[in-house]
Amino acid sequence: MNLTVTEISRVISELSQNIEGAFLNKVWGLAEDEWAVELRQGGKKLWLAISISPSNSRMHLLTDAPDRKTEPSHFTKMFKKAASRSPLRKILQVNADRIVRLDFIGSALIAELMGPKGNLYLLGEEDRIVAVALARKSHNRPGEIYTPPSKPPANAGAVKIEAEQKPGLSFNMELAERYGEIVRLDILNRAKQKALAPLKVQLKKTAKRKKGLDKEKRELEKHSNDRHLGDILQANFTALKKGLSSITAIDFYDAEAKEINITLNPALSPAENVKRYYKWSKKHEKGIPRIENELKNLIDNEKTIAEKVKKIESTDKIEDIEQSQQAxxxxxxxxxxxxxxxxxxxxxxxxxxxxxxxxxxxxxxxxxxxxxxxxxxxxxxxxxxxxxxxxxxxxxxxxxxxxxxxxxxxxxxxxxxxxxxxxxxxxxxxxxxxxxxxxxxxxxxxxxxxxxxxxxxxxxxxxxxxxxxxxx
Structure with missing residues (x-):
C-alpha cells in the first residue's frame, strides 16, 4: 500500500525534527525500486528507506540496518558520489503532494512516491537533473531543470493530520513495522516473477518443439517399410510402367511370401517411383534417430527447468531464487x-x-x-x-x-x-x-x-x- 499525502506529511514532520543535519554515509539498493540510505548523527546510525515500488511507495526510517543488498545501479552510485559525507540540510514535502525533497550540499534528491508513476531524481546545480533512477514515463529528463507534476491531488493543498502528532519518531517506527513483512513478500514475489518469466517461456518453446518433433516422427514412421517396398519394386522393375497407380507383387520379405499392393505415383516414371521409396527410406533412417536424440535432450532440459520452477515457486527466501538461477x-x-x-x-x-x-x-x-x-x-x-x-x-x-x-x-x-x-x-x-x-x-x-x-x-x-x- 502506497503512503498517502497525509502519511507522507506526518513522516516528513518527524524526520525534519530529528534527522536534519545527519551526514549521509552509505546508499545501497534493496531491490530495483527500493533503496536504503545510512545516515550518521553523532555516534548514532539511522537507516532511511525510500521506495518507488508500484504498490509500496514510501519513505520512513527503519528499525535496523537492512539485511539484504543488491548490486549498486548507476543511479545508486551517482547518488552516493554526489551526497556522500554531506549533511542533510533540509527535508521537506513538495507542493503538499506525494513528493519529498532531501537537500544536501551541492545536490538534492527528489522522491516522487507515486506508485507506478513515481521516480527518484538526483539534482545538481540549479536543480538540473543529473540522473534518474528508473526508465519510467516522465516529463522530466536528464539535463533539464526539475519541475514537479503540474496537477497535484485536489485535496493536497490542505493536509490535515488525523491523529495527534507525537514527539520523536513514533510514526516512522510504526510504518517500519507495518511494511516489514509486506515489503519482504513483495520483493520476494517480484523476484519470483522475474526469475520464472524466462523459464516459463523456455518451457513453452520446449513444449512447442516437442509437439513439432512428435508430428515429424509420426510422419516418418509411415515410411518405416519403404526400403523393403523399394526393393520389391526394383525386383519387379520390368512390370512397372508410367501411369500405374499401384502394383501387386510378391513380398519376398514375408515368411509366407504373401502378395502386397504398393502405391505408385502415375505421374512418375518407374525409376522415379523406385527412387521415391528409397528417398523416404533414407529420411526415415536418418530422421528417427535425430528426432529421438533431440527429444531426449529436450525432455532432460524440460525436467531441469521444471525443477527450477518448482523450487522458485515453493521457496520463501529470495536467496533460494538467486541460487536456483545458478548452476x-x-x-x-x-x-x-x-x-x-x-x-x-x-x-x-x-x-x-x-x-x-x-x-x-x-x-x-x-x-x-x-x-x-x-x-x-x-x-x-x-x-x-x-x-x-x-x-x-x-x-x-x-x-x-x-x-x-x-x-x-x-x-x-x-x-x-x-x-x-x-x-x-x-x-x-x-x-x-x-x-x-x-x-x-x-x-x-x-x-x-x-x-x-x-x-x-x-x-x-x-x-x-x-x-x-x-x-x-
Missing part, C-alpha cells in the same frame, strides 16, 4: 590464488535441444573445433573481434540449421567475445569442415572458407536458460 560449477581444484579451476568448455542447450560448446581459452578453442567436433557441426565466432569459438553439435542428416539454434549460438559467440559490451554485432558461421588450421599458427588461429554472417543481439536471460554448467 553448480564443475570444480576440479583450487589455484594458488584461491580461484576455482574449471574443466572443459562451457556447455549450453539451445531451444531446439542441440548442445553448444564454448571455448574458454585459445587452446580450448582449438580443442572443440578440431577434436570435439565433426565436419557437419556448426562453427561460430564474433566477426573481427577476439573471442571464443562456438561449436554446435548437429546430428547426421540435418540439412538445414534451425533458425532458433543459429540465433542462440550466434548470441553465445557474441557474448563471449570482446564485442559483448556493444550488446549486438556480426557473427561469422560455417560448418566445421570449412575450417582449417594454418601450419605453425598459434592456438585459436584458424582459416575459414565459405563463411556466412548473421547479426546477433545479446539477451542475458536467454543465455541463463540455455546454460547447463556455470562458467564464470
Amino acid at each position: 553448480k560449477p564443475n570444480q576440479q581444484k583450487t589455484g594458488k590464488k584461491g580461484k576455482t579451476a574449471y574443466s572443459g568448455p562451457r556447455r549450453f542447450i539451445t531451444s531446439d535441444g542441440y548442445t553448444a560448446l564454448v571455448g574458454r581459452s585459445d587452446r580450448e578453442n582449438d580443442e572443440i573445433t578440431f577434436k570435439k567436433s565433426n565436419g557437419r557441426d556448426l562453427w561460430l565466432h564474433a566477426r573481427d573481434y577476439p573471442g571464443s569459438h562456438v561449436v554446435v553439435k548437429l546430428p547426421k542428416g540435418l540439412k538445414q540449421i534451425p533458425k532458433t539454434t543459429l540465433a542462440e549460438a550466434a548470441m553465445l559467440a557474441l557474448n563471449y567475445s570482446k564485442a559483448a559490451k556493444a550488446g549486438k554485432g556480426e557473427v561469422t558461421y560455417c560448418y566445421v569442415k570449412e575450417i582449417r588450421k594454418p601450419k605453425g599458427a598459434p592456438a585459436g588461429k584458424v582459416l575459414v572458407t565459405g563463411a556466412k554472417s548473421v547479426m546477433a543481439r545479446i539477451d542475458s536471460e536467454t543465455i541463463k536458460t540455455m546454460k547447463i554448467r556455470v562458467s564464470e
Whole structure:
C-alpha cells in the first residue's frame, strides 16, 4: 500500500525534527525500486528507506540496518558520489503532494512516491537533473531543470493530520513495522516473477518443439517399410510402367511370401517411383534417430527447468531464487590464488535441444573445433573481434540449421567475445569442415572458407536458460 499525502506529511514532520543535519554515509539498493540510505548523527546510525515500488511507495526510517543488498545501479552510485559525507540540510514535502525533497550540499534528491508513476531524481546545480533512477514515463529528463507534476491531488493543498502528532519518531517506527513483512513478500514475489518469466517461456518453446518433433516422427514412421517396398519394386522393375497407380507383387520379405499392393505415383516414371521409396527410406533412417536424440535432450532440459520452477515457486527466501538461477560449477581444484579451476568448455542447450560448446581459452578453442567436433557441426565466432569459438553439435542428416539454434549460438559467440559490451554485432558461421588450421599458427588461429554472417543481439536471460554448467 502506497503512503498517502497525509502519511507522507506526518513522516516528513518527524524526520525534519530529528534527522536534519545527519551526514549521509552509505546508499545501497534493496531491490530495483527500493533503496536504503545510512545516515550518521553523532555516534548514532539511522537507516532511511525510500521506495518507488508500484504498490509500496514510501519513505520512513527503519528499525535496523537492512539485511539484504543488491548490486549498486548507476543511479545508486551517482547518488552516493554526489551526497556522500554531506549533511542533510533540509527535508521537506513538495507542493503538499506525494513528493519529498532531501537537500544536501551541492545536490538534492527528489522522491516522487507515486506508485507506478513515481521516480527518484538526483539534482545538481540549479536543480538540473543529473540522473534518474528508473526508465519510467516522465516529463522530466536528464539535463533539464526539475519541475514537479503540474496537477497535484485536489485535496493536497490542505493536509490535515488525523491523529495527534507525537514527539520523536513514533510514526516512522510504526510504518517500519507495518511494511516489514509486506515489503519482504513483495520483493520476494517480484523476484519470483522475474526469475520464472524466462523459464516459463523456455518451457513453452520446449513444449512447442516437442509437439513439432512428435508430428515429424509420426510422419516418418509411415515410411518405416519403404526400403523393403523399394526393393520389391526394383525386383519387379520390368512390370512397372508410367501411369500405374499401384502394383501387386510378391513380398519376398514375408515368411509366407504373401502378395502386397504398393502405391505408385502415375505421374512418375518407374525409376522415379523406385527412387521415391528409397528417398523416404533414407529420411526415415536418418530422421528417427535425430528426432529421438533431440527429444531426449529436450525432455532432460524440460525436467531441469521444471525443477527450477518448482523450487522458485515453493521457496520463501529470495536467496533460494538467486541460487536456483545458478548452476553448480564443475570444480576440479583450487589455484594458488584461491580461484576455482574449471574443466572443459562451457556447455549450453539451445531451444531446439542441440548442445553448444564454448571455448574458454585459445587452446580450448582449438580443442572443440578440431577434436570435439565433426565436419557437419556448426562453427561460430564474433566477426573481427577476439573471442571464443562456438561449436554446435548437429546430428547426421540435418540439412538445414534451425533458425532458433543459429540465433542462440550466434548470441553465445557474441557474448563471449570482446564485442559483448556493444550488446549486438556480426557473427561469422560455417560448418566445421570449412575450417582449417594454418601450419605453425598459434592456438585459436584458424582459416575459414565459405563463411556466412548473421547479426546477433545479446539477451542475458536467454543465455541463463540455455546454460547447463556455470562458467564464470
